[in-house]
Amino acid sequence: MDDLEHQLRDLAEWLDTPAAPDVVDRVHARLAAPARRRRRWRYYLAVALVALLVAVLPPGRAALADAVAGLLRFSGIVIDTSSAPISPTGSPSPLPSQRPASLHEAQGKLRFPIRLPTKLGPPEQVLVADADGTGSYRVVTLLYRGGVVRVDAFDGRLDPVFQKQAAGPGVDWVQVDGGFAVWIGGPHPLAYVDRAGTVRVESARLAASTLIWEEAGVSYRLEGDLTKGDATEIANSLN
Template identity: 75%
Template sequence: MADLESELRDLAAWLETPEAPDVTARVRARLATPVRRRRRWRWWLAAALAALLVALLPPGRAAIADAVTGLLRFSGIVIDTGSAPPAPTGVPSPLPAQRPATLAEAQRHLRFPIRVPVELGDPEQVLVADPDGAGAYRVVTLLYRGGALRLDAFDGHLDPVFHKQIGGPGVEWVEVDGDFAVWIGGPHELAYVDRTGTVRVETARLAAATLIWEDAGVSYRLEGDLTRDEAIRTAASLD
């Protein structure tokens, strides 16, 4: 081992090694010029964080558009914009186990608070529907103007509740109290998706213009002869 070390030392004396480069100027230039590159890294980081945030949001808070299938998922609603809706046939049946109730009675059987829009006042009729095994209802409906105007509130922000089929344009993103909402400006077919995930086609009917939004973990749909601005104002007046 001592002989090998001695030979290596002798060999080193024959090697010509270049002078160490002066990297000071190069480092200073690198620090002075890559502002754009650092910003690019920040942009990629922001994009990655945004993608992660969307992935972590529950379906009720994130809107997911699928350009291939034409499905738009928002706040417990599945909107199918891929094809024109067929004309509903027959008389639509009520929602599962639907029955009338007073406001006070309905509130006792719901897991979320009933909020009445100040713009409309007290409802003319109240309906509850789709109870679970413990007797808690999933949907409450407030009816106005002889039933021509209705406000559905449902505990369904994590699962699809209503299935809509809309042909062509007509779905518009709007805001209710600074949060996202969906405005559907014309008639469309509406079917109910129950708490088991089954689409109940027998409940399909031709729905009028509709505003869909979510507030405090409860999803709402306001349907009737209202303009977009009237619907937004009514939604914002929930008390």
């Protein structure tokens, strides 16, 4: 069994695959639904496709590798099962061009609206990071509870922004506001991927439990010493 087949079987396990015929029927029944609901069922169909690929295709196929690579990306975050784990530092360096800002100033430097989780209230500190040539920032971070709970928001539709290595806890699917989210239930190495696609190991750190989701083209990471239920409630309170 080669590395690719191992990756597929590992992926099928943490995707918690539903029965393929039921998934297909449900997807067809919702083709006329609003865009957010259609996106939700496309993930179900992708899950069924992974199970089918594992069951019937021989290892080593290029198309199979492409499918795996695509399904390991979620909302601008790469979950990498092929590389050696990053060795996170105890005190990582800040993200590129990171600096504090007021909420009002941060909003003027971003290309997406800042939404606050009402369950947490106003942030204690706001950070913006990774500016482009026009002075627009790629990431905004909201810090709570002395910085041990954080919400990162960024445009995750195209390029990866964060990278989680394979070492550490498993991954579960949950739902936020009727759409899919990914729950990483414990500490895991995390690095930042800059605009050039380079993994910035100097910024690598050991992240706490994390919930990842996307709404209206904006991706979110909620990180902290939280249960899955608490994190989901916080995410659903985004306003």
